[in-house]
Amino acid sequence: MERLPDNAMVNVIQYLDLTDLFTCRLVCKRIGAVAVHPDVWRDRPGGRREWWKECVCPVLRVAPCSDSLNINISDYCGENKTFCSQLLLALTRCAARTVAVSVNVSERGAVALASLFIRRQEELGRLRAVQIELDEEDENGDDASVLLATVASMPDLKRLVVAGITASKPSLVSLYFTSASLEYFECELRPESASFCALVIAANANALKEVVLVGKSDSCSKLTSLAPLLAGLPNLRRLRCRMLPGLGVVADSASLRELTLDVRPEDQPSASGAAALLSGANQLRAVTLDYTLAPCDLDLGVSLVLALGASGQSAVESLTFLNSELNDELPQAQPLLAALPYLPALRHLQVGVLTEALLLGISPASAPALQTLSVRRPSLDFEWHRYNDRISDSLDTVTCCKHHACVHSWLHIDAVNTLLSVNPSLQLLIPTYSYYYCGLLNSCVACRQGCHPKLRDCKDDQNLKLTQNMLVPRNIPL
Secondary structure (H helix, E strand, C coil), X not given: CCCCCHHHHHHHHCCCCHHHHHHHCCCCHHHHHHHCCHHHHCCCEEECCCCCCCCCHHHHHHCCEEEEEEEEHHHCCCCCCCCCCXXXXXXXXXXXXXXXXXXXXXXXXXXXXXXXXXXXXXXXXXXXXXXXXXXXXXXXXXXXXXXXXXXXXXXXXXXXXXXXXXXXXXXXXXXXXXXXXXXXEEEECCCXXXXXXXXXXXXXXXXXCEEEEECCCCXXXXXXXXXXXXXXXXXXXXXXXXXXXXXXXXXXXXXXXXXXXXXXXXXXXXXXXXXXXXXXXXXXXXXXXXXXXXXXXXXXXHHHHHHHCCCCCCCCCEEEEEECCCCCCCCCHHHHHHHHHHCCCCCEEEECCCCHHHHHHCCXXXXXXXXXXXXXXXXXXXXXXXXXXXXXXXXXXXCCCHHHCCHHHHCCCHHHHHHHHHCCCCEEEEECXXXXXXXXXXXXXXXXXXXXXXXXXHHHCCCCCCCCEEECCCCCCC
């Protein structure tokens, strides 16, 4: 052990979990010193939501640095105080690169303590990202404004995420604005937070590359100041937002490449501006239309889909439709089919469910550049009875519900086979999530045929995730 150099010991010890790492400090003086070497802690997270779930205080006391710290201020003040001294937050030597702070603003001193902690991290010199979550209503806005002003005064901050602003005083926050380095800004969009969003965007206009403005507000119809500010960001590459008033002016942003629009009924009056953005921003490469919080309404957001190809010069290569998990239909199917011929660069298309019309409408003529078609959830509404009548004497033998049948079943449907035969180079990607596959002991009619074994046996693998995809096999005998 004496001949083993310290750097070799560091390379080994850095893989230990927290309990073993603290135990190493009790072995001997040399190993104890190696256990608190900065290289051991530099890329290690530290927080109640990470691997240290009991108390972050030992990390604050001992660790010289950390990749991230996740702090719930309620653990240090108020009636719920269960952990260590508040001085740890204000005097710790553990320098983090990312800090996430959850604050209950109704607790006395909570926001002030959060401000001290964030300020201390700035003094230590590694802080580049801050996430703030305000948990309760702040009636007068004084404390929240102090915390926001603290963050606004950090000149080296690169990433800022804020959620839960219910009131703030723009004049107070603006007095402390010295930051002009933010590259990523995300804020829960509410009428009360609009002024803070505007201040941050304006102050960091030359540095911002990605902006996310979504939230639970009932309407954004009065938030007219944000769209012009977004249009004035010279380096903006990724934008996610709701259908803000006047959003069409963002089409002039030459650097914008990726756009995600949250489509909601309450923002319908601003849909024309969003459509103008989609039709005029020929520099876009990736577009996502998120209908997750929208009801199944054929009229809602149809203009957005048609606007994609309105100019005839679209360069969009990736198009994604996100629909509610409770929606077994694709209301945007018909306008999508109408827009496909005017999207000559489209290579990747992702939808929530597949419909018969969409499957039969995709061809080399309508989508010449399309390489992949991804589906997040299967739907068996079309041809379900026709398929089962064809391969079974009685529908009583079908053990799967028609709305939650296995993926294997709809691979036997004529429309799917037509899609694959008409588009020989198209890759059809399906979710490999066990919820959508029959088990070996509860097989549907399709699974009893003995074909597509990878799909048939998928339910046995409990480690599959919803984000994974499987390529639908071709030319396999049924």
